[in-house]
Amino acid sequence: MTYLITGGAGYIGAHVVRAMTQAGERAVVLDDLSTGERDRVPAEVPFVHGSTLDRPLLDRLIREHGVTGVVHLAAKKQVGESVEQPLHYYRENVEGLRVLLEAVVDGGVRQFVFSSSAAVYGMPDVELVTEETPCLPMSPYGETKLAGEWLVRAVGRAHGVATSCLRYFNVAGTAEPELADTGVFNLVPMVFEKLTERRAPLIFGDDYATPDGTCVRDYIHVEDLADAHLAAARRLTEASETGENPDLTLNIGRGEGVSVREMVELIGEITGHHALAPTVTARRPGDPARVVASADLVSKELGWQARHDVRAMITSAWAGWCRRHPEAVAERG
Numbered sequence: 655m656t657y658l659i660t661g662g663a664g665y666i667g668a669h670v671v672r673a674m675t676q677a678g679e680r681a682v683v684l685d686d687l688s689t690g691e692r693d694r695v696p697a698e699v700p701f702v703h704g705s706t707l708d709r710p711l712l713d714r715l716i717r718e719h720g721v722t723g724v725v726h727l728a729a730k731k732q733v734g735e736s737v738e739q740p741l742h743y744y745r746e747n748v749e750g751l752r753v754l755l756e757a758v759v760d761g762g763v764r765q766f767v768f769s770s771s772a773a774v775y776g777m778p779d780v781e782l783v784t785e786e787t788p789c790l791p792m793s794p795y796g797e798t799k800l801a802g803e804w805l806v807r808a809v810g811r812a813h814g815v816a817t818s819c820l821r822y823f824n825v826a827g828t829a830e831p832e833l834a835d836t837g838v839f840n841l842v843p844m845v846f847e848k849l850t851e852r853r854a855p856l857i858f859g860d861d862y863a864t865p866d867g868t869c870v871r872d873y874i875h876v877e878d879l880a881d882a883h884l885a886a887a888r889r890l891t892e893a894s895e896t897g898e899n900p901d902l903t904l905n906i907g908r909g910e911g912v913s914v915r916e917m918v919e920l921i922g923e924i925t926g927h928h929a930l931a932p933t934v935t936a937r938r939p940g941d942p943a944r945v946v947a948s949a950d951l952v953s954k955e956l957g958w959q960a961r962h963d964v965r966a967m968i969t970s971a972w973a974g975w976c977r978r979h980p981e982a983v984a985e986r987g
């Protein structure tokens with residue numbers, strides 16, 4: 655097996671490359687480096703600089719590297735930006751996927767793992783989100799992921815490609831400081847940034863209908879998430895060998911809700927910056943009160959289970975942050 659991993663120079667993609675190659679799988683990475691970083695990909699893994707919109711490049715790559723499966727992570731992923739630039743998001747996330755799937759079908763590739771998101775559910779009004787919970791995305795980003803899933807499943811059925819759509823919940827942590835997320839768009843790095851500047855972290859609203867009034871999320875360690883990709887890819891390969899043609903749509907979360915206040919307090923404790931108490935500000939528009947996965951189906955289908963807790967996510971993410979921001983440690987207080 656040789657897997658094409660698109661977006662393999664990104665934060666999550668690089669962890670998928672790491673998990674798959676450490677498990678003995680062959681990989682080739684395609685990344686346009688718009689947000690990815692070349693040095694996240696190990697030197698021994700072939701790297702191709704380019705876009706999934708480039709059909710001739712894809713055809714060449716699949717042929718020359720003997721690609722048998724694809725793990726597709728390359729995408730734009732900022733909710734707010736997607737509201738401002740829907741055309742760009744549909745082009746990159748939906749058209750980029752459509753062109754890739756054409757190349758997959760014409761190139762005889764038989765396995766396809768698609769990076770989806772809990773954003774497809776929008777504002778779920780349930781204790782635990784199952785894969786049957788209605789999908790009502792609230793942003794163009796979420797829409798592109800849902801439309802992507804539809805396309806992946808339809809192509810899988812029509813052309814005999816085994817497919818899996820993995821719906822990520824809130825991803826955090828790092829396997830190695832060098833692979834850490836560099837964006838400051840999510841709760842954990844946003845709190846790190848405030849603490850580094852010796853300013854109070856912000857909590858966006860504490861009047862939600864949740865136990866402590868702050869939003870509840872299901873955080874998943876990126877290393878566990880990467881292992882889920884490996885398990886999905888292997889499951890699809892086995893299925894193809896036995897003539898099955900599965901389309902597995904799976905939540906990737908831990909099934910455990912953690913509130914924003916709990917996260918901020920734990921970050922303060924782990925980083926030693928607990929003296930900086932958080933400030934509560936207005937709600938951020940579009941935030942659902944609670945999004946927590948039911949992780950039953952993925953454990954049944956893939957035998958996968960998360961191994962890392964929130965403490966491990968924050969500790970590893972902080973090590974990655976301090977590598978890029980040495981002043982974060984020096985200014986602790």
Ligand code: UFG
Nearest residue numbers: 733771772773839840841844845856857858869914938941
């Ligand atoms: N938050 C704060 N203060 C901050 C930053 C965030 O209170 O400084 C809160 C947010 O309001 C939210 C929670 O922390 O309640 C988590 O926010 P994130 O931005 O980390 O994550 P989201 O749950 O909003 O978004 C995540 C993914 C998106 C995905 C979305 C829906 O990052 O890609 O889940 O599944 F679209």
